[in-house]
Amino acid sequence: MIGLPQLYLVAGAMFAAFAVRGLSDRSNPRRVGTAAFWTLIAVNFLVGERLGDVGNGVIVLALAALAGTGQLGQGSAVVEASFRVAAAARHGNRLFAAALIVPAAALGGTLLLPATGWVDPKQVTLVALAGGVVLALAVCLVWLRPRLNEPLDAGRALLDAVGWAAILPQALAALGAIFVLAGVGRVVGDGIGHILPHGDRFAAVAAYTVGMAGLTMLLGNAYAAFPVMTAGVALPLLVGRFGGDPAPIAAIGMLSGFCGTLCTPMAANYNLVPVALLGLDDRYAVIKAQVGTALPLLIFNTLLMNWVAFA
Numbered sequence: 001m002i003g004l005p006q007l008y009l010v011a012g013a014m015f016a017a018f019a020v021r022g023l024s025d026r027s028n029p030r031r032v033g034t035a036a037f038w039t040l041i042a043v044n045f046l047v048g049e050r051l052g053d054v055g056n057g058v059i060v061l062a063l064a065a066l067a068g069t070g071q072l073g074q075g076s077a078v079v080e081a082s083f084r085v086a087a088a089a090r091h092g093n094r095l096f097a098a099a100l101i102v103p104a105a106a107l108g109g110t111l112l113l114p115a116t117g118w119v120d121p122k123q124v125t126l127v128a129l130a131g132g133v134v135l136a137l138a139v140c141l142v143w144l145r146p147r148l149n150e151p152l153d154a155g156r157a158l159l160d161a162v163g164w165a166a167i168l169p170q171a172l173a174a175l176g177a178i179f180v181l182a183g184v185g186r187v188v189g190d191g192i193g194h195i196l197p198h199g200d201r202f203a204a205v206a207a208y209t210v211g212m213a214g215l216t217m218l219l220g221n222a223y224a225a226f227p228v229m230t231a232g233v234a235l236p237l238l239v240g241r242f243g244g245d246p247a248p249i250a251a252i253g254m255l256s257g258f259c260g261t262l263c264t265p266m267a268a269n270y271n272l273v274p275v276a277l278l279g280l281d282d283r284y285a286v287i288k289a290q291v292g293t294a295l296p297l298l299i300f301n302t303l304l305m306n307w308v309a310f311a
Contacts, residue, residue: 001117001118004120009045010130011045012042012045013042016038016039016042018155019038022034023035028073028074028076030070030071030073031073034072034074037067037071041167044059066164073160074160075157087144091144098136098139098143103132105136108128109124109127109131110125110128113127113128137151162269163273165268166269168220168267168268172221175219176225176228179224180227185227185228185231186231186232187232189231189233189237192237193236201238201306204237204241205302205309207237208229208237208238208249208305211229212225212229212254212257213260214260215228215260216258216259216264217260217263217266218266221261221266221267222254225257226250229253229257234250243310244309249305252304255301256302262287262291262293262294263287263291263294265283265287271287271290274286
């Protein structure tokens with residue numbers, strides 16, 4: 001049965017390949033530190049379960065040391081510009097069809113794969129997403145006919161440009177789990193429970209959605225805020241007290257957290273790194289462009305949850 005272990009092997013192999021290719025890139029003045037960083041990430045994915053908590057903790061400290069001391073860099077050797085220009089001129093906007101393969105496969109796989117019995121039902125969406133990435137890569141190799149090393153080098157160049165911020169979602173998700181184990185969710189839930197008017201369901205819904213967005217803005221990622229707010233507010237109040245359906249509550253709650261992601265510089269990998277890559281003058285240009293979408297969407301999520309989760 002295909003599940004997270006197989007996905008971790010694929011991800012680990014990808015990071016290992018990036019490390020090997022990066023180590024041979026002499027245009028990167030910090031290629032040794034960069035290769036070491038991605039090697040540690042590969043080790044974490046490939047054999048992390050065997051290392052235990054102490055071993056993985058050492059890896060996290062080593063990653064922080066490499067990033068904090070400026071050992072990560074970026075080389076100039078990327079996919080040849082002539083190939084990219086020629087492909088863009090030949091195929092035009094049809095190139096975007098390759099990007100659409102990934103979400104289409106994720107949606108189709110989520111609906112169809114459970115019936116096959118081949119996939120872990122708890123991880124079907126992640127398996128479908130990974131399958132979509134592999135399918136999109138295969139289609140592009142057949143369609144665009146690049147040299148076999150070009151997709152790997154292009155991916156490595158993008159990852160080197162993003163740097164340590166690429167692992168922020170993973171790190172912040174782990175932080176959210178730590179918060180739950182430390183009882184932060186219970187403290188948050190008790191505090192909100194004392195403030196809310198007793199029996200006011202809409203106020204509880206708004207506390208959850210707005211709280212998800214607000215905590216996400218502080219922590220930088222909805223994955224860290226989700227376990228705290230869900231354990232502290234959604235489960236005891238929305239599900240336990242008001243009898244809401246946990247599936248739409250959790251789904252819309254996460255979307256509400258993403259509204260906070262759009263509005264915070266703490267989400268550096270989403271909002272600050274693109275500014276650097278695009279060479280924009282305003283550091284907060286991406287955030288300013290997104291706020292007009294995030295706030296109305298947060299209001300809509302609140303109204304939608306209050307409607308569908310208690311029907």
